[in-house]
């Protein structure tokens with residue numbers, strides 16, 4: 001048998017679906033999350049000898065998540081920091097871990113006190129990686145679908161014998177924004193910064209004529225990094241949701257950019273990372289976050 005060694009490992013309880021209702025007054029608040037806890041540290045004996053003396057049960061991790069929710073969530077990021085502090089504080093051999101959350105959006109129905117509709121698919125994300133004394137927080141969202149019906153074009157690309165795409169200076173630009181950004185600190189008001197980053201991204205989508213989705217992603221990232229010194233890096237993964245002009249000539253109709261066929265596949269897939277100049281591009285906290293380059 002070959003000699004082997006245990007290298008990377010982590011474990012915990014994945015996808016704990018926690019809904020917290022704050023009902024101190026008649027006007028309830030809802031926080032709806034999917035939380036994953038994974039511990040890192042000295043767990044070698046569990047793997048090599050089946051010795052569970054260090055294995056904080058995944059069931060215990062789940063219970064801790066629900067117990068902490070009793071006090072409220074606040075922000076997904078703050079909730080993850082609280083979990084990390086607990087597990088690394090109470091168990092000497094837990095030297096770090098990875099805690100992740102998704103948060104689903106609920107909006108009041110007609111400003112009602114305790115009735116809501118789910119205003120997804122837009123979903124907020126947070127990942128905290130703790131390695132000893134180092135915390136790295138990566139926040140983001142996915143599923144925010146945006147469209148502009150003009151103010152976008154695509155020209156000047158190389159043409160070869162396989163090129164059929166016609167140049168256009170007036171097209172629909174539509175995408176589902178998925179983004180994650182890395183903070184260089186955890187000492188911030190995460191909800192306030194989140195709201196601001198989201199609105200900066202939307203404002204940048206609107207602001208300028210788009211010569212390509214690539215340019216628009218870069219402008220979004222540049223705006224976020226410029227406005228937020230506590231963010232060093234932001235990634236985007238965005239499908240180009242093609243809207244093809246429908247040819248209505250078969251029945252004698254013109255089509256001045258009014259009727260489109262919304263193709264669902266294939267789609268262009270445009271991904272980019274925009275970083276503050278001089279920051280380390282290979283932060284290990286990105287490992288395990290799929291779907292971004």
Ligand SMILES: O=c1[nH]c(=O)c2[nH]c(=O)[nH]c2[nH]1
Nearest residue numbers: 154165211212213214240268
């Ligand atoms: O914004 C775009 N970027 C591309 O790279 C591309 N390629 C393509 O066919 N259409 C588009 N649009």
